[in-house]
Amino acid sequence: xxxxxxxFTTMATATRxxxxxxxxxxxxxxxxxxxxxxGSTIGKKAVMAVSGLIMLAYLLVHMFANLKVFFxxxxxxxxxxxxxxxxxxxxxxxxxxxxxxxVLLAAVVLHGVSAYQLSRRDxxxxxxxxxxxxxxxxxxxxxxxxxxxxxxxxxxxxxxxLTTGTVNPRGQAGHPYENIVAGFRTWYAxxxxxxxxxxxxxxIRHGFWSAAQTLGVTRPGAVRLLRGGATALAxxxxxxxxxxxxxxxxGVVD
Amino acid sequence: MNLTLRIWRQADASADGEMRTYQxxxxxxxMSFLEMLDTLNETLTERGEEPVAxxxxxxxxxxxxxxxxxxxxxxxxxxxxxxxxxxxxxxxGDTIDVEPWRAAAFPVVxxxxxxxxxxxxxxxxGGYITxxxxxxxxxxxxxxxxxxxxxxxxxxECIGCGACVAxxxxxxxxxFTSAKVNHLNxxxxxxxxxxxxxxxxxxxxxAESFGGCTLTGECATACPKGIPLSSIAAMxxxxxxxxxxxxxx
Numbered sequence: 356x357x358x359x360x361x362x363f364t365t366m367a368t369a370t371r372x373x374x375x376x377x378x379x380x381x382x383x384x385x386x387x388x389x390x391x392x393x394g395s396t397i398g399k400k401a402v403m404a405v406s407g408l409i410m411l412a413y414l415l416v417h418m419f420a421n422l423k424v425f426f427x428x429x430x431x432x433x434x435x436x437x438x439x440x441x442x443x444x445x446x447x448x449x450x451x452x453x454x455x456x457x458v459l460l461a462a463v464v465l466h467g468v469s470a471y472q473l474s475r476r477d478x479x480x481x482x483x484x485x486x487x488x489x490x491x492x493x494x495x496x497x498x499x500x501x502x503x504x505x506x507x508x509x510x511x512x513x514x515x516x517l518t519t520g521t522v523n524p525r526g527q528a529g530h531p532y533e534n535i536v537a538g539f540r541t542w543y544a545x546x547x548x549x550x551x552x553x554x555x556x557x558x559i560r561h562g563f564w565s566a567a568q569t570l571g572v573t574r575p576g577a578v579r580l581l582r583g584g585a586t587a588l589a590x591x592x593x594x595x596x597x598x599x600x601x602x603x604x605x606g607v608v609d
Numbered sequence: 610m611n612l613t614l615r616i617w618r619q620a621d622a623s624a625d626g627e628m629r630t631y632q633x634x635x636x637x638x639x640m641s642f643l644e645m646l647d648t649l650n651e652t653l654t655e656r657g658e659e660p661v662a663x664x665x666x667x668x669x670x671x672x673x674x675x676x677x678x679x680x681x682x683x684x685x686x687x688x689x690x691x692x693x694x695x696x697x698x699x700x701x702g703d704t705i706d707v708e709p710w711r712a713a714a715f716p717v718v719x720x721x722x723x724x725x726x727x728x729x730x731x732x733x734x735g736g737y738i739t740x741x742x743x744x745x746x747x748x749x750x751x752x753x754x755x756x757x758x759x760x761x762x763x764x765x766e767c768i769g770c771g772a773c774v775a776x777x778x779x780x781x782x783x784x785f786t787s788a789k790v791n792h793l794n795x796x797x798x799x800x801x802x803x804x805x806x807x808x809x810x811x812x813x814x815x816a817e818s819f820g821g822c823t824l825t826g827e828c829a830t831a832c833p834k835g836i837p838l839s840s841i842a843a844m845x846x847x848x849x850x851x852x853x854x855x856x857x858x
Contacts, residue, residue: 391852395811396781396821397845398852473821480713480780480820486617486628487706489681491778492825499823565824571846573839 396476397569399469404566406462406469411559411588413459418595424608425598428532435531467507474500495561502554509551516544539603548600556593560585610636610696613704614649616661619717626717628706638697642685643668643675645696646707662720668692670833673768676775677721678708683772683831690770690833710771712780713818727817728769728785734813735806736789738798757795764792766834776831779820784828786814787844788836794847804851811848 392398423431442451490497512522517534520526525537538544563585572578602608611634619626633649640648643665650660666674670693679685685694699705707721715723740746753761767788774782790807793799799806822841829838 388853391808392849394815395848395852396815397811397848400821401845401849477779477781477820477823480818481711481778482713483711485678485681485708485711486615487678487681487708491776491827496823496825561824568824568838568842569822569845571842571849573842573846575839578839578842 396473399473400569402465403469403473404569406466407562407566409462410459410466411563413455414555414559414592415588418592421596421599424532424535425602428530431532431535432530436529463507463510467503470500470503493561495557498554498557499561502558505554506551506558509547509554512547513551535599536603536608539600545600545604549597552593552596555596556589559592560589563588610634610638610699610701612636612645612699612702614707615704616707616720617709617717618661618720619709621719622716626720628708636696638695640696641668641692642679642694642696643692662718662722664722665692671768673770676710676770676772678706678710678775680706683710683775684770684833688831688833688835690768693833710775712771712774714780714782715771715774723771725769725771727819728771728782730817731782731786731810731813732769732789735802735809736793738793739802740798751797753797757797760795761792764788764795764836764840767792767832767836768834770833772831772833773828773836774819776827777820777822778825778827779823781822781828782814782817782819783822783841783844784832784836784838786810787840790844790847791840803847804854807844807847807851811844 386394392401420434423434438452439449446454515521516523516538517531520528520534523534523538524541525534527534539548564582567578567581572581599608611632614631614633615628616631617626618629631649631653633645633652636645636648643663646661646663653660663677664674666672668675670690673690675691676684677691679691679694684691686698687694709715709717709721710723710725712723714727715725718724765788767785769785771785773784774780777783790810793806794803824838824841826838829836829840
């Protein structure tokens with residue numbers, strides 16, 4: 356019969372269960388991309404990924420430059436001097452160095468603050484633990500937080516040791532080769548350095564691959580390559596850095 | 610089979626809970642884990658004690674209602690739901706620890722029952738498409754490429770049981786949210802809300818006090834439906850794309 360067909364509105368009303376409106380109903384406030392990213396767990400992880408990759412790129416260059424120690428004092432000290440003149444005459448003396456230091460400091464601060472805030476959140480998300488404890492994840496994965504703290508403390512020591520020379524037994528400005536050799540003749544410098552470099556290796560092993568996942572690498576071939584790449588990168592960087600104290604200890608570098 | 614069970618007992622959300630020990634006997638290896646708990650509950654009821662409360666519905670591994678942490682593993686030693694876990698995977702004389710999902714976002718209601726309403730609110734923040742409902746649409750009206758259909762289907766397998774959150778050391782819901790986001794974001798039907806979906810669901814996920822992802826892989830190992838860890842990377846990509854995109858009117 357025309358005109359007697361019930362409308363969808365009346366049907367819907369009849370079957371609808373009244374539910375209280377959620378307290379935060381209504382359009383979401385629109386925020387800028389940076390505030391959206393910094394305010395979310397995924398965005399903060401992306402900040403950690405990018406800052407981590409910047410530091411990793413620096414570490415790779417730093418490690419290769421360290422190998423100059425095997426070619427004698429002129430090579431090493433000459434390279435250190437060249438770093439100060441890099442970019443001249445466009446940049447003034449040491450400007451490049453200070454720009455690099457500023458970028459690295461920003462990366463360290465962003466990486467650390469994100470890690471601290473995310474860790475606080477992660478720990479709060481499991482207020483009651485399981486009685487039946489079971490270890491999960493790889494050793495590299497489990498040691499990311501404390502490993503990061505060890506590396507941060509080492510960076511402070513390292514700057515005091517070989518940048519300012521404060522805690523270096525020789526600490527002569529402009530003579531990095533001699534300072535390195537003098538430092539690694541002490542037992543404590545070797546212990547601190549070796550522990551820190553192992554922590555760096557483990558951190559890279561999980562961090563590099565994680566950064567790729569956080570930034571959205573999904574192609575199976577690429578993921579496999581990056582997983583292997585993370586292990587290779589961790590081994591090369593750790594071995595490269597450790598070769599210097601080993602060189603001094605064995606007398607190859609004198 | 611005779612077993613010793615250590616089960617988390619908690620009268621209600623505000624009560625203090627504890628692990629209590631029970632003995633069960635006459636368990637057949639063909640029983641499911643839930644049938645074993647049914648046997649225990651019959652004995653408890655006969656003795657005039659309060660039976661152990663646990664969630665369950667279909668008992669076919671498809672609804673996602675059941676779930677408990679068995680010997681420290683979500684859904685127990687096999688990659689399946691608790692209802693599809695059979696007692697043949699245990700040995701006579703075993704001691705089995707049974708605990709509820711543990712996460713700030715999943716408060717314990719009673720014994721092994723937790724409130725997973727947080728998942729519903731994450732879904733409510735974008736896990737749907739806005740299409741007129743009513744009669745089924747013409748099947749060929751929207752062409753879906755086969756790879757997209759397969760990807761969507763494999764993510765749609767998520768039953769929302771919460772094992773990923775229970776297994777994650779950070780109590781993170783990234784695997785669940787990513788399965789739901791990817792399911793709809795790869796389909797043409799989900800395209801109109803591609804950005805608002807991932808932004809809204811991640812915002813709600815963070816608001817529910819789930820932890821963040823540290824890529825330990827525990828979630829994907831525990832998932833009874835085999836949602837892969839790469840699902841999280843795919844959602845990260847969707848999120849970063851949506852967050853950095855100039856949003857139109």
